[in-house]
Amino acid sequence: MHAKTQFDNVGDALIVGQAVALMSEHMNVVLSAKGIPAHFSEQIRESTKAPYSELDSGKAEIFLALALRRMHGLRSFYSLIPGGIxxxxxxxxxxxxxxxNLALRIMSLFGIVTVQMGVSYDKLGVRHQKLVRGRARALSYHFVRDSQTDEYCRERGITHSGVAPDLAFLIFPDASEKASGRRLAFSFRTDRGGRALIEKIGRMIAASFAADTDIVLVSQVARDTPGMLELQEFLSSLGMKCDFEDVTYSLDAASKVYSTCSVIYSNRLHALLLAASNGVAPCPVISAQVDRKISGIFLDLGNCISIELDSWNGTPLPQPGLEYARAFQKSALMMKSRIKDVTREIFH
Structure with missing residues (x-):
């Protein structure tokens, strides 16, 4: 697997690490770290305790090594990274x-099995759609991560093998976790909405909670930090106090913060799922226009609370309790089981 992705997002490190962990149950895994910054490699190691090798090799070297393995009669797999596209x-x-895409087709001629799991697509441009169609045809296995993406692919002629949920579900413990804190966490991507979105989120918080509510603003992606700091400033102008936590450098740090919370409100998928794996009740606050990858996954889970950001009219935010968090964890474990089933189908 070549781990080139967004290096400022611990959520991407989370799912790459879980892909490594998943495959390591069935084979020896080699992760290409060429061009990958040291901090991201460390975050991947935080994401998984599974053994794997890390080499400073690019795609060309990987392709050659896999071809040589096949010439010696050895089973070989090449995995693309998961995520939203x-x-x-x-x-x-x-x-x-x-x-x-041509290289993937050549690998198939050598008998190398090519795999992509836990991927979603939305608002692909014309050229990008053509690429994805070609890539999908070249892959041996191509699993999308939610039913909305399944429908999106069918409408656009993108072939796929079925639905396999987001790999972040693999981090959910088999026994229900209970968050130890009472803080309310808020973690938002604001670069697409600017100051107007920041102020809307601030008004939403102020309309929902008392000024002395224990609130923490969390930045899990580096480019979210300026927006979260602006939100802190705006809430302060409304007479509300809140803490700010930058966890962009560490999955462990993120889990530690979330374990002090009872609820998270977010438009970041992996902030919601990472917090939920620590026993926190997840509440997506999303726009139907731009957050389909979140709405698709939560619709598949069923019976989930979700707040429509675009149509919010001053109604206080819901405050789900421990029972909801535990019910969510049970649904997440069903998703985890589905991923394991798909993996056995691929590698056996």
Missing amino acids: NGEKSTGSYLSGIVY
Whole structure:
């Protein structure tokens, strides 16, 4: 697996680490760390206790090594990383993607099994759709992570093997966890909404909770930090006090903060799931226009609380309790079981 992704997002390190852990149950795993910053490699190690090797090799070296293994009659697999995919490709990225798709097809001719699990698609541009269609046809196994993505792919002729939930569900403990704290966590991506979104979230918080409520604002992605600090300043102007925690450097640090909370409100998928794995009740606060990857997963879980951000009219936010958090954990374990079933289908 080549781990090149967004390096400022501990959520990406979380799911890459869980992909490594999942595959290591069935084979020896080699992770290509070429071009990967040291802090991200460390976050991947935090995500999994499973054994794996890390090499400073790029895609070309990986492809060659896998081809040599096949020439010696050894079973070999190549895994693409999981995650959300959207937007358009530049002309250069499109041409590079065509070469990558060709390489995947050549690997299949050698008998190398190519896999992608836990992926979602939304708002793909014309060139990007063409690339994804070609990539999907080249892959041996291609599992999307929610039913909305399944429908999106069917409408656009993107072939896939079925639905396998987000790999973050693998971190949920088999026995229900109970969060030890009473704080309310808020973690938001604000770069797409700017100051207007920050102030709307602030008004939502002020309309829902007393000024002395124990609130923590969490930045789990580096580019969220400026927005969370602006939100802290705005809440202060409304007479509310809140803490700020930057956990962009460590999954362990994020889990430690979430373990002091009872509820998390967020439009970040892996903030919601990481907090929930620590016994926190997750409440997505999302826009139907831009947060389909979150709504799709929570719809598949069923009976989940979700707040529609665009249509919020001053109604106080819900405050789910321990019973809801435990029910969510049970649903998450069903997702975890589904991922394990799909993995056995692929590797046996």
